[in-house]
Amino acid sequence: MSKVKEGGRNLRDGRRDQSVGVAMDDRWPVWKLAVLLYVFAATAVAINLFMLGLMGQAVGLPALSPVRTLLLSIPLGIPAAWLSGRWVRHLLDEAAKP
Secondary structure (H helix, E strand, O other): OOOEOOOOOEOOOOOEOHHHOOEHHHOOOHHHHHHHHHHHHHHHHHHHHHHHHHHHHHHOOOOOOHHHHHHHHHHHHHHHHHHHHHHHHHHHHHHHOO
16 A cells, blocks of 8 residues: 655545645655666766867877777766766655645
């Protein structure tokens, strides 16, 4: 059975409307959000690394190839996806407040 948060409005006849409450079992955990957002976070990391490599040429560093930036973005995308998942979880919690 699903627990319902306090919320809901009072109806005219004194009953409580439970359809407005938020079901506690329907919350997406951060890890599921992070898995869904991993592709987008890793892509953003790859683009930022590639641009950083281009800017590094101005100070004499070698350029990063697109393949190298993609390979580096695979492990670096994990913490970025986790932070994105936490941010989206916070936004969903804020939106669910009565």
